[in-house]
Amino acid sequence: MNKINVLVIFGGKSGEHDVSISSAFSILSNIDREKYNILTVGITKSGEWLYFDKDIDNIRNGSWEELSNKNVEINLIKNGNREVGIKFEDGTIKKIDVIFPVLHGPYGEDGTIQGLFELSEIPYVGCKVLASSVGMDKLICKNLFSQMGLSQVDYTFTTKIDFENNKDLEISKIEEKLNYPIFVKPANMGSSVGISKVKNKEELVDGINEALKYDTRIVLEKGIDAREIEVSVLGNNCIEASICGEIKPAKEFYTYEDKYLDGKSTCEIPANIDDLTMEKIRSMAIKAFQGIDGKGLARVDFFIDKKDGEIYINEINTLPGFTDISMYPKMWEYSGIEYKDLISKLIDLAFDAKK
Numbered sequence: 001m002n003k004i005n006v007l008v009i010f011g012g013k014s015g016e017h018d019v020s021i022s023s024a025f026s027i028l029s030n031i032d033r034e035k036y037n038i039l040t041v042g043i044t045k046s047g048e049w050l051y052f053d054k055d056i057d058n059i060r061n062g063s064w065e066e067l068s069n070k071n072v073e074i075n076l077i078k079n080g081n082r083e084v085g086i087k088f089e090d091g092t093i094k095k096i097d098v099i100f101p102v103l104h105g106p107y108g109e110d111g112t113i114q115g116l117f118e119l120s121e122i123p124y125v126g127c128k129v130l131a132s133s134v135g136m137d138k139l140i141c142k143n144l145f146s147q148m149g150l151s152q153v154d155y156t157f158t159t160k161i162d163f164e165n166n167k168d169l170e171i172s173k174i175e176e177k178l179n180y181p182i183f184v185k186p187a188n189m190g191s192s193v194g195i196s197k198v199k200n201k202e203e204l205v206d207g208i209n210e211a212l213k214y215d216t217r218i219v220l221e222k223g224i225d226a227r228e229i230e231v232s233v234l235g236n237n238c239i240e241a242s243i244c245g246e247i248k249p250a251k252e253f254y255t256y257e258d259k260y261l262d263g264k265s266t267c268e269i270p271a272n273i274d275d276l277t278m279e280k281i282r283s284m285a286i287k288a289f290q291g292i293d294g295k296g297l298a299r300v301d302f303f304i305d306k307k308d309g310e311i312y313i314n315e316i317n318t319l320p321g322f323t324d325i326s327m328y329p330k331m332w333e334y335s336g337i338e339y340k341d342l343i344s345k346l347i348d349l350a351f352d353a354k355k
């Protein structure tokens with residue numbers, strides 16, 4: 001059997017560069033080497049694409065300067081006589097059979113790089129352009145979810161222009177719709193960056209100004225005292241949902257520090273919820289994934305209101321954290337799919353989605 005050439009791309013320009021490297025490291029350590037030949041490209045924080053000759057046991061620690069080979073061309077689009085593939089110094093070209101983008105956040109998870117893959121005509125793991133960009137934009141996604149009848153906490157939005165032109169009017173419109181505490185979020189971000197929980201008008205103004213550093217569109221949500229439940233989905237046309245897991249943030253909410261630095265929050269798989277709630281969440285996750293025309297994978301996050309047990313969808317992540325201890329693969333492991341097999345399944349789905 002001929003081995004399949006998989007191009008694994010990691011790093012990237014987003015704030016989640018380091019998380020992506022950890023995800024890629026786990027994938028490279030576990031991917032089935034009997035089936036796959038691995039090609040690796042790292043994107044630096046400034047957006048430079050580097051090809052690595054050496055298999056990267058060391059991508060987390062090694063210097064990219066030393067590991068990369070700058071004489072290799074990474075051709076993803078047909079260009080004159082250039083073929084698509086990896087072109088080595090001796091002129092040989094290695095065909096890329098499939099791409100596994102292990103990138104999180106803007107430029108990796110938002111449809112931009114997926115557009116490039118579409119142009120390359122190479123199959124790739126995960127959601128296509130539309131689902132990726134919709135999943136990344138909290139405001140568009142919320143509007144879509146409400147149109148699909150998926151219940152969400154009350155929300156509204158403001159924009160940089162409106163806020164700067166008439167701050168008082170915007171604040172009063174927000175206060176009319178929502179009671180404190182309010183969550184303030186940039187529409188396009190991730191990893192809790194730019195998010196704050198505000199308890200009064202003064203904090204609201206500060207929170208909006210903070211969020212405006214990251215985006216010109218801001219989502220405002222009713223803050224609830226919530227349990228945080230997550231579920232993994234997998235598939236193209238026939239979509240499966242894993243059993244649910246629960247995140248228990250160490251702080252008042254699940255912040256960037258908590259996610260990646262302190263690491264004090266804990267998780268519980270399976271989530272300690274009743275069967276009916278589990279089933280509702282799983283079917284809502286599948287509905288959300290289908291609704292954005294998702295392919296391959298996504299992790300869908302929910303809230304359960306501690307007061308009344310109401311279930312709300314929070315967000316969909318189309319390229320969730322993928323280290324071997326990340327929620328996405330862990331929830332599959334508990335549902336019977338080993339990490340290594342999950343990688344193979346995702347690659348199979350990439351070929352299937354291209355048919």
Ligand SMILES: Nc1ncnc2c1ncn2[C@@H]1O[C@H](COP(=O)(O)OP(=O)(O)O)[C@@H](O)[C@H]1O
Nearest residue numbers: 153183190191192193221222223224226253254
């Ligand atoms: N409406 C809300 N009520 C209560 N907690 C919230 C609400 N929105 C967000 N949070 C908290 O903030 C965290 C980050 O918000 P989230 O929308 O998931 O952004 P990100 O895309 O950055 O993960 C959540 O995991 C949760 O802890």
Ligand SMILES: [Mg+2]
Nearest residue numbers: 191192301315
């Ligand atoms: Mg989140």
